[in-house]
Amino acid sequence: MTSKRRVTADEHLLDTRHSEEWKQKASWRVMKIQAEFVEGFDTLEAADLGDAIGVYGSARTPVDSEEYKRGVELGHKLGEAGFSVVTGGGPGAMEAANRGAAEAGVKSVGLGIELPFEQGINPYVDIQLDFHYFFVRKVMFLKYSCGFCALPGGYGTMDELFESLTLVQTEKVGKFPIALIGIDYWGGLVDWLRRSMVADGKINPEDVDLLLVTDDLDEAVAHMGNR
Numbered sequence: 001m002t003s004k005r006r007v008t009a010d011e012h013l014l015d016t017r018h019s020e021e022w023k024q025k026a027s028w029r030v031m032k033i034q035a036e037f038v039e040g041f042d043t044l045e046a047a048d049l050g051d052a053i054g055v056y057g058s059a060r061t062p063v064d065s066e067e068y069k070r071g072v073e074l075g076h077k078l079g080e081a082g083f084s085v086v087t088g089g090g091p092g093a094m095e096a097a098n099r100g101a102a103e104a105g106v107k108s109v110g111l112g113i114e115l116p117f118e119q120g121i122n123p124y125v126d127i128q129l130d131f132h133y134f135f136v137r138k139v140m141f142l143k144y145s146c147g148f149c150a151l152p153g154g155y156g157t158m159d160e161l162f163e164s165l166t167l168v169q170t171e172k173v174g175k176f177p178i179a180l181i182g183i184d185y186w187g188g189l190v191d192w193l194r195r196s197m198v199a200d201g202k203i204n205p206e207d208v209d210l211l212l213v214t215d216d217l218d219e220a221v222a223h224m225g226n227r
């Protein structure tokens, strides 16, 4: 089955080739963005998540993979430790973490995003929000989580991870523990941070220490308490 591609709100906003009519009305788009913030804050305040952990990870992790199984385990362990779990609400690693959280009986949040091809929220989410704008959604991740775990992922995961890291490094947010799950997967990136970024003076050596890289899910969950 082929799904029909649609133009998303993000894409429309960022397009530089607008008609004169759109240009005159562009500032009104702020109302739409504002409404998205209001709905996000209202829903997540009412949800009373307590301590919540944002879990990032690939939308493409197959359900029958070991990686997915680890994602479920991570969500479950976070739940057992008393954390709510917040993900992008999509398939793959997001679904796995939501599934584990739901199985552990804790709040399982999905911050869905409008994409050019219909995706739908995964069935293990019990508090759902749907965003048009990636940047609004990122604020919700940061505001309603007190730590982050990143499972193996692609550009989307990197974007979320580095946004979180930048906010911690620049002290825009307090101490946010960040764990990268999977030494084989993440080790190369962390080596590169040291060999290139630190060596070239682009970041400080201690900036790399903002990341815990581990295969041990219990260690990652325990690290979420280091605030």
Ligand SMILES: C/C(=C\CNc1ncnc2c1ncn2[C@@H]1O[C@H](COP(=O)(O)O)[C@@H](O)[C@H]1O)CO
Binding pocket: 055, 056, 057, 058, 059, 060, 087, 088, 089, 090, 091, 094, 112, 113, 115, 119, 152, 153, 154, 155, 156, 157, 158, 160
């Ligand atoms: C591309 C596919 C599904 C996309 N669906 C998504 N739904 C919700 N959130 C998503 C989706 N894709 C990316 N994200 C966000 O980025 C991270 C994953 O991106 P990656 O590039 O796969 O690492 C994730 O944490 C989400 O917040 C079907 O293949």
